[in-house]
Amino acid sequence: MKTTLQFGPVLAAWDRLLEGAWLTLQLSLACMAAGFAIGTLCAFAATFGRTTAARLVRVYVEAIRNTPFLIQLFLIFFGLPSLGVALDPVSAALVGMSVNCGAYVTEIVRAGILSVPQGQVEAARALALRTSLVIRHVVLVPALRQAAPALGGQFILVMLGSSVVSTISAEELTARGHILETETFRPFEVYIVVALIYVALAFGLKLLFAGLEHAALARGGRR
Amino acid sequence: MIRSFGQAEFLYLLAAARWTVALSLIGFAGGAALGLVLAVMRTSASKWLRGLAVAWIALFQCVPLLMLLFLVFFGLALYGRDQNPYIAVTIALSLYAGAYLGEIWRGAIQAVPKGQTEGAKALGLHRGQTMRLVVLPQAVRLAIPPTVGFLVQLVKNTSLASIIGFAELTQASQFVNNLTFRPIPVYLTAAAIYFALCFPLTWSAGRLERRLLSRVGGATRG
Numbered sequence: 001m002k003t004t005l006q007f008g009p010v011l012a013a014w015d016r017l018l019e020g021a022w023l024t025l026q027l028s029l030a031c032m033a034a035g036f037a038i039g040t041l042c043a044f045a046a047t048f049g050r051t052t053a054a055r056l057v058r059v060y061v062e063a064i065r066n067t068p069f070l071i072q073l074f075l076i077f078f079g080l081p082s083l084g085v086a087l088d089p090v091s092a093a094l095v096g097m098s099v100n101c102g103a104y105v106t107e108i109v110r111a112g113i114l115s116v117p118q119g120q121v122e123a124a125r126a127l128a129l130r131t132s133l134v135i136r137h138v139v140l141v142p143a144l145r146q147a148a149p150a151l152g153g154q155f156i157l158v159m160l161g162s163s164v165v166s167t168i169s170a171e172e173l174t175a176r177g178h179i180l181e182t183e184t185f186r187p188f189e190v191y192i193v194v195a196l197i198y199v200a201l202a203f204g205l206k207l208l209f210a211g212l213e214h215a216a217l218a219r220g221g222r223r
Numbered sequence: 224m225i226r227s228f229g230q231a232e233f234l235y236l237l238a239a240a241r242w243t244v245a246l247s248l249i250g251f252a253g254g255a256a257l258g259l260v261l262a263v264m265r266t267s268a269s270k271w272l273r274g275l276a277v278a279w280i281a282l283f284q285c286v287p288l289l290m291l292l293f294l295v296f297f298g299l300a301l302y303g304r305d306q307n308p309y310i311a312v313t314i315a316l317s318l319y320a321g322a323y324l325g326e327i328w329r330g331a332i333q334a335v336p337k338g339q340t341e342g343a344k345a346l347g348l349h350r351g352q353t354m355r356l357v358v359l360p361q362a363v364r365l366a367i368p369p370t371v372g373f374l375v376q377l378v379k380n381t382s383l384a385s386i387i388g389f390a391e392l393t394q395a396s397q398f399v400n401n402l403t404f405r406p407i408p409v410y411l412t413a414a415a416i417y418f419a420l421c422f423p424l425t426w427s428a429g430r431l432e433r434r435l436l437s438r439v440g441g442a443t444r445g
Binding site: 062065066067068069070072074075078082083156160163164166167174177188191192195198199202203 | 284293294298383385405413
């Protein structure tokens with residue numbers, strides 16, 4: 001069977017696809033920030049906190065990392081309403097993605113913290129630095145510098161994974177693709193264009209993280 | 224009538240989990256074949272082969288798996304095939320796994336000390352023999368922990384097959400939820416089954432990695 005690809009009807013709706021891409025980007029950036037905050041706190045709790053806190057973090061991390069994001073999303077979107085907490089699709093996506101991202105960030109930052117030599121912390125203590133200063137300058141900054149490449153990679157996975165929230169009809173890029181598909185009956189062309197937008201977003205984020213990492217290194221000096 | 228979530232429903236979910244396992248194994252087999260080719264290309268002497276592998280991996284690591292599934296699913300239909308989710312899922316998971324495994328294995332191949340290759344060359348082994356007899360056996364040891372870690376991602380990501388209508392564990396749980404209207408127990412059960420599949424893998428990946436690190440670290444860090 002001979003078929004010709006027709007991108008015309010798809011490209012005619014470029015403004016709606018861009019809107020979707022914008023929501024994807026906003027969702028991803030918000031969840032990267034939230035996931036980063038959750039993950040850093042949990043990593044500190046896991047390394048310096050009491051045993052109970054460390055155990056709770058362990059349970060959180062393992063529960064999230066060993067179950068599919070899709071199931072986590074269903075629990076939040078379909079499960080929470082039966083407990084009296086109804087979230088609209090975008091909020092459910094925000095919560096789900098942040099909680100999911102946080103677990104991975106915890107592991108990455110924890111590895112970064114563990115890579116800070118113990119002697120460095122002891123030296124800072126010996127110099128009578130306040131605990132808050134030790135945590136900030138002696139542990140956190142070097143740990144994050146160590147973790148930066150892995151964090152960048154994880155954040156790109158967060159952006160790519162956000163396509164899954166289309167299943168609970170949060171109107172991001174993939175969901176816009178679905179709508180366009182039912183209007184144009186050109187699914188293959190629609191998803192080619194959508195996939196290329198994802199590739200562009202991923203490359204854009206890669207450049208952004210590389211730039212940020214470079215700027216941070218230039219400011220902080222290489223170790 | 225609304226069914227309750229009982230033993231029959233639980234067994235139904237458990238039975239659907241075998242498709243999750245099957246999909247993971249199929250995706251791993253396809254991904255391993257593709258990944259090995261990519262890793263060898265990526266470390267070959269030819270600039271063109273290296274460039275092709277780099278571009279391939281970069282492209283496929285930047286496309287969401289869900290898009291790959293849709294593209295293969297609708298692409299096969301476009302070329303006169305039936306909309307068969309089995310074939311579509313197999314191809315898409317293999318493409319996805321291949322890109323990641325290719326990158327993991329490239330790292331493992333490149334981590335084998337250069338002196339090994341030089342030594343093999345000095346002994347008169349040609350390129351193929353060097354790869355097969357000297358580099359790959361050592362690279363495999365380095366590659367096992369991250370490969371097992373990636374398997375966890377693969378098992379979890381088979382859940383996306385439900386979106387194009389493949390009746391694996393996630394779709395079965397959606398189905399049971401539609402009959403029982405008990406989302407929390409149903410999806411928690413599905414999550415527990417996934418956890419039972421993934422946690423042993425996560426655990427052994429961590430253990431293997433620590434063992435490898437202590438062995439390699441002991442030698443180099445002293």
